[in-house]
Amino acid sequence: MAKISVDGIEYDVNPENNLLQECLSQGLDLPYFCWHPCMGSVGACRQCAVKQYRNEEDKKGTIVMACMTPASDGSIISINDQQATDFRSHVIESLMISHPHDCPVCEEGGECHLQDMTQMSGHNYRRYDFKKVTHRNQNLGPFIGHEMNRCIACYRCVRFYNDYAGGEDLAALGSHHHVYFGRHEEGVLENEFSGNLAEVCPTGVFTDKTFSAHYTRKWDLQTAPSICAGCGVGCNTAPGERYGTLRRVVNRYHHDINGYFICDRGRFGYDANSSKQRVGKALYRHGQEAEFKPLSSLEAKRQFAAMTGGDVIGIGSPRATLESNIALRDRVGVENFYAGFSDAQFDCLQEVLKSLREPGLYCPDVRQIERSDCVLVVNEDITNTSARLALAIRQAGRNAATDLANEARIPLWQDAAVRELAQNTRSPLIIVSPQGSRLDDVASATHLLQLDNQIHLLQAVAHAIDPDALKPTASNEVDEALSSSIAAQLCQAKNPCLVSGISAESPALVKACVNVAKALRAYRKHNSAEQNPVALCFAMPEANSLGMALLLETGGKPLRAALQRLASGSADAAIVMENDLSLRTSQTALAEAMAGGVPLIVMDQLHNRFNEQAQLLLPSSSVFEQHGTWINYEGRAQSSYQVFRPSEDILASYERLSALDPMQECGVSSELIMQEFARANDAFSALTQLRPPRVGISASLKSPRQSHRFSGRTAMHAQDHVHESQQEQDRASALAFSMEGVMLQKDSSLMASPWSPAWNSNQSISKFQQEINGELQQGSKGELLCVRQSTETAYDAISAKRDEKLTCFIISQLFGSDEISANAPAIQARSLGPYACIGQELALACGIRQHGLVDITTQTGRVQLPVIIRRQIAPNCIGIYPANEVDKYALLLGEITLQAVPDEDSHIASSRAMFDHLLIKDALAREA
Amino acid sequence: MTNSQLIASTAPRVQARTLTEQEVHDIEHELTLYPDKRAVGLEALKIVQKHQGWVSDESLLAVANFLEMSAHELDGVATFFNLIFRQPVGRKVMLFCNSVSCYIMGCEQIKAHISERLGIDYGETTADGQFTLIPVPCLGDCDRAPVMLMDGEQQRNLSIEKINEILAESAERE
Numbered sequence A: 001m002a003k004i005s006v007d008g009i010e011y012d013v014n015p016e017n018n019l020l021q022e023c024l025s026q027g028l029d030l031p032y033f034c035w036h037p038c039m040g041s042v043g044a045c046r047q048c049a050v051k052q053y054r055n056e057e058d059k060k061g062t063i064v065m066a067c068m069t070p071a072s073d074g075s076i077i078s079i080n081d082q083q084a085t086d087f088r089s090h091v092i093e094s095l096m097i098s099h100p101h102d103c104p105v106c107e108e109g110g111e112c113h114l115q116d117m118t119q120m121s122g123h124n125y126r127r128y129d130f131k132k133v134t135h136r137n138q139n140l141g142p143f144i145g146h147e148m149n150r151c152i153a154c155y156r157c158v159r160f161y162n163d164y165a166g167g168e169d170l171a172a173l174g175s176h177h178h179v180y181f182g183r184h185e186e187g188v189l190e191n192e193f194s195g196n197l198a199e200v201c202p203t204g205v206f207t208d209k210t211f212s213a214h215y216t217r218k219w220d221l222q223t224a225p226s227i228c229a230g231c232g233v234g235c236n237t238a239p240g241e242r243y244g245t246l247r248r249v250v251n252r253y254h255h256d257i258n259g260y261f262i263c264d265r266g267r268f269g270y271d272a273n274s275s276k277q278r279v280g281k282a283l284y285r286h287g288q289e290a291e292f293k294p295l296s297s298l299e300a301k302r303q304f305a306a307m308t309g310g311d312v313i314g315i316g317s318p319r320a321t322l323e324s325n326i327a328l329r330d331r332v333g334v335e336n337f338y339a340g341f342s343d344a345q346f347d348c349l350q351e352v353l354k355s356l357r358e359p360g361l362y363c364p365d366v367r368q369i370e371r372s373d374c375v376l377v378v379n380e381d382i383t384n385t386s387a388r389l390a391l392a393i394r395q396a397g398r399n400a401a402t403d404l405a406n407e408a409r410i411p412l413w414q415d416a417a418v419r420e421l422a423q424n425t426r427s428p429l430i431i432v433s434p435q436g437s438r439l440d441d442v443a444s445a446t447h448l449l450q451l452d453n454q455i456h457l458l459q460a461v462a463h464a465i466d467p468d469a470l471k472p473t474a475s476n477e478v479d480e481a482l483s484s485s486i487a488a489q490l491c492q493a494k495n496p497c498l499v500s501g502i503s504a505e506s507p508a509l510v511k512a513c514v515n516v517a518k519a520l521r522a523y524r525k526h527n528s529a530e531q532n533p534v535a536l537c538f539a540m541p542e543a544n545s546l547g548m549a550l551l552l553e554t555g556g557k558p559l560r561a562a563l564q565r566l567a568s569g570s571a572d573a574a575i576v577m578e579n580d581l582s583l584r585t586s587q588t589a590l591a592e593a594m595a596g597g598v599p600l601i602v603m604d605q606l607h608n609r610f611n612e613q614a615q616l617l618l619p620s621s622s623v624f625e626q627h628g629t630w631i632n633y634e635g636r637a638q639s640s641y642q643v644f645r646p647s648e649d650i651l652a653s654y655e656r657l658s659a660l661d662p663m664q665e666c667g668v669s670s671e672l673i674m675q676e677f678a679r680a681n682d683a684f685s686a687l688t689q690l691r692p693p694r695v696g697i698s699a700s701l702k703s704p705r706q707s708h709r710f711s712g713r714t715a716m717h718a719q720d721h722v723h724e725s726q727q728e729q730d731r732a733s734a735l736a737f738s739m740e741g742v743m744l745q746k747d748s749s750l751m752a753s754p755w756s757p758a759w760n761s762n763q764s765i766s767k768f769q770q771e772i773n774g775e776l777q778q779g780s781k782g783e784l785l786c787v788r789q790s791t792e793t794a795y796d797a798i799s800a801k802r803d804e805k806l807t808c809f810i811i812s813q814l815f816g817s818d819e820i821s822a823n824a825p826a827i828q829a830r831s832l833g834p835y836a837c838i839g840q841e842l843a844l845a846c847g848i849r850q851h852g853l854v855d856i857t858t859q860t861g862r863v864q865l866p867v868i869i870r871r872q873i874a875p876n877c878i879g880i881y882p883a884n885e886v887d888k889y890a891l892l893l894g895e896i897t898l899q900a901v902p903d904e905d906s907h908i909a910s911s912r913a914m915f916d917h918l919l920i921k922d923a924l925a926r927e928a
Numbered sequence B: 001m002t003n004s005q006l007i008a009s010t011a012p013r014v015q016a017r018t019l020t021e022q023e024v025h026d027i028e029h030e031l032t033l034y035p036d037k038r039a040v041g042l043e044a045l046k047i048v049q050k051h052q053g054w055v056s057d058e059s060l061l062a063v064a065n066f067l068e069m070s071a072h073e074l075d076g077v078a079t080f081f082n083l084i085f086r087q088p089v090g091r092k093v094m095l096f097c098n099s100v101s102c103y104i105m106g107c108e109q110i111k112a113h114i115s116e117r118l119g120i121d122y123g124e125t126t127a128d129g130q131f132t133l134i135p136v137p138c139l140g141d142c143d144r145a146p147v148m149l150m151d152g153e154q155q156r157n158l159s160i161e162k163i164n165e166i167l168a169e170s171a172e173r174e
């Protein structure tokens, strides 16, 4: 701790930080632009000027940039000093010289850091009335709008996009008064985190294009704390609604998970909520062939009750809330409740759960991944399955730079200096994968191996670390050199971190990763100064994959058992909840099950291939339209709150399932379901603390979802009737669908959208943090549900075989693989149809040409796909992106054969156009 | 706009050209002098400009591919420097100093004369593609102001007569 004096008042501060950060941590108002809490300082904008005095006697002082000056002990500074104040007001005036006067039509208006800082710096009148510099804007694709005239040249965008997120297609172009931030030519911004530009840019240059298309001011949005359901990371989000439609999603700070940044799937996938695919009304038909007929909400409830009177089975879902899964199980009975994921995933998840309880290991949160000094990624294409983790892995590479900076005694917040010092020095990142990935640019090594050979390698690595781990049988020279080099790097590291996933649906892979972690644990116990646990995590494909697995531990059976019962017709009805079963099992298995003729009730948000077969199709709420609990890859339970109430036809699955009497207005609240369940199941008892009590947090008053200047309350329904309508009531949480109640000032327990006097932009988050980059005050971090046991388990036996035959691996795409977000128009504009990838050797052997077609024969059928030939692909492998169309389970079962389809100009042209959009850097050029 | 139109509207428009043997040779020489490929960016742009007169989008992509760096980053370098030309220039580029010493010594009249004779202002090229006129801040020759740099040669103590001579001479050489 150090003591500094600011305008005569003493503060205890952290001398490792700079003055700006410490002043903000103390709650002082000091304007800034280029500094960013998680990207450090570069001193580019000169807005954070303060007066610093050498000692008590020094009455003159010098102007320094607070963000570039360490908060060393004894520092005496003044923010209010007249010269410093004047300096800041002149700086903002010159930054604003060419800034247009267009706040009323600017999307940033009302939550603009530039507006806030201009006010704060006292630049109230514009004196410059000459010609301004104007720029041409670029079409940057479906996600990001561009209005360069608003730029103040703080350089935050390129620092985030290039330095932090590893993007390559944004640059600072030109110089002095006409510096330009854009691409060298118009085109889609490629990076998976491009959406954060809208939040990082302190002005309205980069904006959310999808939001602009149905724009609403921040203060007119109704918001609630939510959780992204795009994958298993569980990023915290703040969705906003107006007039009954969802308008946008922005990041909501969570100290341990997403911090300040979310991925583009999470940000731009929300629009599926209002897509044409949405199931808006209950649909019913007599018998299989008949047409669907819409039902009123009451008819739907009656029909549902009538159909579920007898012996009903229920298939849950890893993309539904925990409450809905519990309610389904309660409704049909434990003996009739089945897993909503494939059997292989079921087996994988059991192994993952074991690993989460294994002593001596820990599951790193996103921050902890960032701190690892050696990361091993196995098989999972993490950028495309759990993107936020990939961003953290990218930062982990910088730990080597941290060491260099510490040696050179450069403070870590000196961002440019530290990067300059480090150049290309990075901590080791070892990738073992069947294909090249978006992290290869920061990887120290990428080893291209097909799945069986990966498992084999992992076994060899485990054995090299700890000889007690079983040696794989068919090892050879190459393996040994490779495995011992990987082993050595993992052993040397202070905080080694293993990252894998269950996309390959291989329990053996999960076990092999756990074995390596256990070997490291043993090694560290005996040979190393580092005694802290070993980091091991598995990316989860869906927001409640782990939640469903945990629930199944308290009762329920795998999917195959359900399919058998369906096939034999031994049930009166089946409820399939929020699940497209055609993505969970092979088409053959599904067809057999459907042939049993059990009447099918499906509840879902969107129409899909599977629910077309339902007899009764019931509309379900999305994550934005219900309260719910989600359990992420760490086993962390988090709450999402209803942002707005959908039309009366749409109900949360748990509301429908828990209402036994169709005349009842709605079912039991999520809170009640959760409380009862938590009381009945010890393993879930922490869930009782998850949400603040519903009575309201202060004097029994609820907190508003709407801002204090929310407009149009009495007028927004005037087209329907002139009476002021009653506010919707929320009986299930401490939030109100209203602008009335207790505003959460400095309390983040229920905060969605931060706001503080004079701080209208998202930068106001600093007012809610205990310190900059710290925990939120009263923030709800969620509850970790998996408890580490006290006794260590032994290595798992795996039959590690080396495989040389042609195998298939399934490719995931950030934009398209997730069923729900894939229906958002902006995401669709970035997604592709199914395709196959192969290496050059295989292409030559089969006579397949770049962008040609391949015919793939499986045991149960065949499929033709356009091909892309890549350099970075394991030998004897074909990668297939099924785009939720191709039957991946048929591909993974048994042998496949490939055959070239004769080239035709039309398909070459169309597949080339498609691949132009696929951001694979290692594709081979097509020979002339 | 439909999705496919949107994608089409933002698809890459230019393709890299092939670098000439001479260019490749020169760039490869520079590569031996730097530890890192990207560091050669500026030198490579200068080499291309020497041979092509300017740096087209096609050239930019070619250099970026050759150095295995992002074309966007390389364009950041190219556009930072005033003397890397990202649009075609005349066969002769007049780098005309309009800084303070030259100003005191009357460069404005001389500039006016050039503009009148050639019909171009700063940043413009004559219709016949012969001359481009570009202002520069200082050529380091203040004791012999006004000065300009043309064809690698410093032209000192400029006067209207001297400009006429220079223009006549280059017309002859054509």
Ligand code: SF4
Binding pocket: A150, A151, A152, A153, A154, A155, A156, A157, A158, A181, A200, A201, A202, A203, A205, A206
């Ligand atoms: S575009 Fe935005 S973030 Fe980038 S330099 Fe300009 S104002 Fe800063």
Ligand code: SF4
Binding pocket: A228, A229, A230, A231, A232, A233, A234, A235, A258, A262, A263, A264, A265, A266, A267, A386, A387, A388, A389
């Ligand atoms: S999709 Fe996953 S990584 Fe992306 S924002 Fe959502 S939870 Fe985070």
Ligand code: FES
Binding pocket: A020, A031, A032, A033, A034, A035, A042, A043, A044, A045, A046, A047, A048, A049, A065, A066, A067, A068
């Ligand atoms: S914030 Fe300190 S100089 Fe920009």
